[in-house]
Amino acid sequence: MSDVDVLERLERILRSDEDVPPERAAELAVMLDEPPIQDVVRLVERSTATRAAVVLRLLSRRRSIEVFDTLDAAHQADLIDALGDRAVYEFFSELDPDDRVSLLDELPAEIAERFLRNLDDSERDITGVVLGYPRGSIGRRMSPEVPHIYEDLTVDETLQELRRVADDVETIYTLPIIARDHRLVGVTSLRDLFTADGSAEVSGLMDKPVFAAAHDDAEETARWFVPLDMLAMPIVDESGRLLGMLTFDDAADIIEEADSEDTARSGAHEPLQQPYLSTPLLKIVRSRIVWLLVLAVSALLTVQVLDTFEDTLAAAVVLSLFIPLLTGTGGNTGNQAATTVTRALALGDVRPRDVGAVAWREVRVGMLLGALLGSLGFLLATLVYGLDIGIVIGSTLFGVCTMSATVGGIMPIVAKKVGADPAVFSNPFISTLSDATGLIIYFLIAKAVLGL
Amino acid sequence: MSDVDVLERLERILRSDEDVPPERAAELAVMLDEPPIQDVVRLVERSTATRAAVVLRLLSRRRSIEVFDTLDAAHQADLIDALGDRAVYEFFSELDPDDRVSLLDELPAEIAERFLRNLDDSERDITGVVLGYPRGSIGRRMSPEVPHIYEDLTVDETLQELRRVADDVETIYTLPIIARDHRLVGVTSLRDLFTADGSAEVSGLMDKPVFAAAHDDAEETARWFVPLDMLAMPIVDESGRLLGMLTFDDAADIIEEADSEDTARSGAHEPLQQPYLSTPLLKIVRSRIVWLLVLAVSALLTVQVLDTFEDTLAAAVVLSLFIPLLTGTGGNTGNQAATTVTRALALGDVRPRDVGAVAWREVRVGMLLGALLGSLGFLLATLVYGLDIGIVIGSTLFGVCTMSATVGGIMPIVAKKVGADPAVFSNPFISTLSDATGLIIYFLIAKAVLGL
Structure with a gap:
């Protein structure tokens, strides 16, 4: 079988x-x-x-x-x-x-x-x-059980100590080396000890340690530690004394939790923290309903905007045909920028004080995207609905793309600056915000061009 | 400094x-x-x-x-x-x-x-x-350099072999044990060898191996391997002969690449594969433009739908006020289901043949969400725009939520079944699709209730 x-x-x-x-x-x-x-x-x-x-x-x-x-x-x-x-x-x-x-x-x-x-x-x-x-x-997230390897021990003494504690500690492959006052002075590996001369001092096999302090942020630490491809690293207190070890698998778990949370939030719900098929139905509803309500209430803004322009709409019903296309494109452009920057923030590629550099990149990207889509929109709309509508659609697409990319790029950073989760303030809110702003741009251009 | x-x-x-x-x-x-x-x-x-x-x-x-x-x-x-x-x-x-x-x-x-x-x-x-x-x-993704530890070696002989090859192989901590014909028979760890009696046979320290075959899918393998928190596992050929080792860090890299790709695609762009701030501007534009064009072209569907209902719109301009609210809510509900199922597929919690179970869950979740949002929408719209509009908005929200959650849940599985990336066919396309379908539901209900 x-x-x-x-x-x-x-x-x-x-x-x-x-x-x-x-x-x-x-x-x-x-x-x-x-x-x-x-x-x-x-x-x-x-x-x-x-x-x-x-x-x-x-x-x-x-x-x-x-x-x-x-x-x-x-x-x-x-x-x-x-x-x-x-x-x-x-x-x-x-x-x-x-x-x-x-x-x-x-x-x-x-x-x-x-x-x-x-x-x-x-x-x-x-x-x-x-x-x-x-x-x-x-x-x-650290393992507090560590072997005590003092810098003045020989390789043989160290191996003997390791044999004694092997059953109790989480890892014996990456080994922190400490001074007699427990300050971390270096690291070595069982691999190095194993091939070394038994009477040598471990301090001779010591590398400069990669380490973190116990109060450091767990996600940030895991993000820089995992790419280094090390099995474990020491965790120290403020005076540099050894407290424990962070193992690679625990660091990978931290990242996996953070990514699951980011994915969920950029999809406008809370993470389930449990496999989908074994999650009770009401727990799924709970993970989604608050988000939906908040987003629906913010979408009332778009009703408000359209209400303001109801006369324009009544005068040219054809304008309403393009509402979903325009808000959709704005939302997509904003989401693209927001997911990119949210991910870059999570990975540490972008820091909050890079906000200027990010805005300048996104303005230019948005203008390029807007120019391309706008030209296409101008051509198609002119062919089907005439030159006036063509001009309105083309220039609205240009404006909406530029605005959405910029706002989408900045929002996650602003969120991080005020201490919120960038993923929460990115995709779904970007869509709602760019819907409302996009509609304003649309109707102002339409009024000007069509003379309504 | x-x-x-x-x-x-x-x-x-x-x-x-x-x-x-x-x-x-x-x-x-x-x-x-x-x-x-x-x-x-x-x-x-x-x-x-x-x-x-x-x-x-x-x-x-x-x-x-x-x-x-x-x-x-x-x-x-x-x-x-x-x-x-x-x-x-x-x-x-x-x-x-x-x-x-x-x-x-x-x-x-x-x-x-x-x-x-x-x-x-x-x-x-x-x-x-x-x-x-x-x-x-x-x-x-495996390391082909492995020590040759035959099951009939003693612990001391094995340690000697390991010392010989320690500089050439990627890991000496998880050790595959092979028969003389190179078939994998078990695994042990340097930790176990290290505390064992030197004259014992390694076969006595052997555990049942966790392993994968070289032709297995890299992402799937990494997804089940990483949670097991092992440092490495053997990779074998079809006859069970040892070919190499997959290390934990390489498996974590595979997952990180896959997650970055999924995040990017659910944000409607291609992954940059390079830190944001050091990516040339045109490369960013390239990663986004194709997606935007495809989505904008599919959004022409919504223009088409609205064009069909232009008479209804002209007769009751108030209907156009709710277009962004309704399509937005549909898109959000669809995205929630789509991100959840896409993630569950990636993690292996949901398999393509669970499509029935997923659909049945999402129909019920969608109906519950729709009932909640619909009641709220009914109340608010009735207060401001009267009972007729209240009924239209309330029942449209119910219909749209049910439809979007179901479609959002099924789409990623369908994508996977036809061999496409579930993340590609989830969020952005769900939005466009549920925009068009949602509008049809909206106008059919409006025509019926308002008698247009």
Whole structure:
């Protein structure tokens, strides 16, 4: 039986019985042992909380921990009720301290409390260290368990220390080297130690460290760290003392969360934080309705603008034919600029003080795009509706493109400057804003050209 | 002098002189040695090709290679001309074979040829292996240099082999174990070897391998591999023989490229593949104009629809006031569904054959959203424009939301089924399509209710 068949059979069985009868359970457990781990993860992600819990309980202990570990913190939190206390406490104590904190952040305070009380002392202490850093800081995503490699140790002494702590620390491949007062002085790698002469001092194998401070912004730090293709880097306090390590996979998770959020917001909704098919319907509605309402209310602005020009519209009904075309094109041009700049801000390619440079680029891009589209619009509209309308459409397209590109480019930066999420203030709001402004441009030009 | 000051001074100097005079060069080289590597990367990313080349040439050999290595392949290709042959060949031969192939993919054929000819034989051979796999396959992103660890070796023999090859292979932390016929039989880690008894057989430390086949789709593979938080996994051929390793950072790069592309396309433009501020203006225009033209031409559909209903519009000009509000809301609802489903498809949460489940979810979500917005619209429009218009607006909003959410949810899946990029067929096209359909719904309801 191929893996795909096994998975399909599993999904069918799970979908038919909410309560798996004991004789079925044994059969399912055997089936679940077959497919590779990534397929079991997929199965859990596509299932409702109840069914996902059934799968997790039927898996072997090691595999179930591995699968639970792979899920997003928000999804883990969703499974808590369905799993039952015993399984939950076990999963919880097996998580790395940083992942444990991410899960705690998703839980109601009293449940989080209960979870912490159930940890053994040393695990609770180490979790407390991470919990001590503010949300959104890189300190909250670091692994606080690190080997203590002092600069005056030899390679052999270091290897011995590593063997001693290998089971407790998250990574032994990138190694921070510290002075006796715990200040970070360099990094080395197990690869380098491994090929070095055993009696040499580790300080001889030391590289200049790439590191971050615990209070640094998590997303910004992850954005510059990931492209460097390093496995991990040290995190230090204000005096440069070693606090923990940030691993590559945790940094990649931070970026993935941020990107999911940006994608969602530029699509005018909140992120689901959970796989689409296993998200309850009302949660989907909730993630969208506030945005829709806010945008619909701002769109009342366009009703207002058109109301003002109702006489012009009544005098030349033909003008109303182009409303969706013109607002649509303005919205598209604005969105293009906004998505580009939002992405550039997220990646750190553009900083808030580059606002002048961005505006100047977008004015010119918008004028070029407007000239091209405007000429085309002029030709087509002249052919079908005559020269007057041709001039109105052509010059409106030029004006709208220039205006939208500029506003679209500036808005994300303004949002960032006032401390809002650039993705929130980009696409959907750009569309509404450029709809209203575009209509004003349109009717002013029309009145002037048609003499209304 | 703090790092930020150094960077600002550097940027100012670079901006003032295109050609750095020799006495200035020495000073710059010293300054460039100070800031941490991530800041130098940022500086290069924000500079034009000529200035970036100046920086790269002034850096110490090791740092310049590190910085060049960090850039995207498309950006690397852009710097080729400015760098001059000698530096380029050196950077090129220092890249890992998989990164080298990514750069070759960005270069014109004759230049790629010349680069390959300049490699030494063994590097050319190993690059040839990766080049042999089709674009878009995971084989093209793997590292073909792997240690040969046979299952019958002892831990000590394995460690000895690793010491021998440590300088040549990309990773020695995740280790594939093979049978004598090179079939992959398991994986282990340096961490496990390192704490194990030296005389034990490696087969005793072996885990069931997570692996992919060289012809598997690169993005799909990276999407399931990255959440597993493993450092690397083996890549095999059809008979299960070991070909290479996929490292976590290369998988993360694949996802980052795919996400940048999806973000760009859902914002109706092509990805720039290069930092915004260092992209030439005409390249930005090019990335946008085709999209704008195609969308503007499809928007002619809305002109057509309105033209058909021109009599209705002339009879009740008040109807035109709501056009942008209604098309805007339809577009927003459609985009919400489209971004959600596009993201879910990219993450693998939704598969093409889930189209029925998705449609059924979105019909219900759309009806709920439509009922909420429609009631509000009914109330407001009735208050201001009277009961007739209230009924028209309320029921149009209900119809438009239901239709847009459903179409928005289905379109990305249809796109994927016909082999197109779901992101291309989602947001911008959804807007245009739902504009036209929404207008038809609007005028049909208006004609019926107002008796026109």
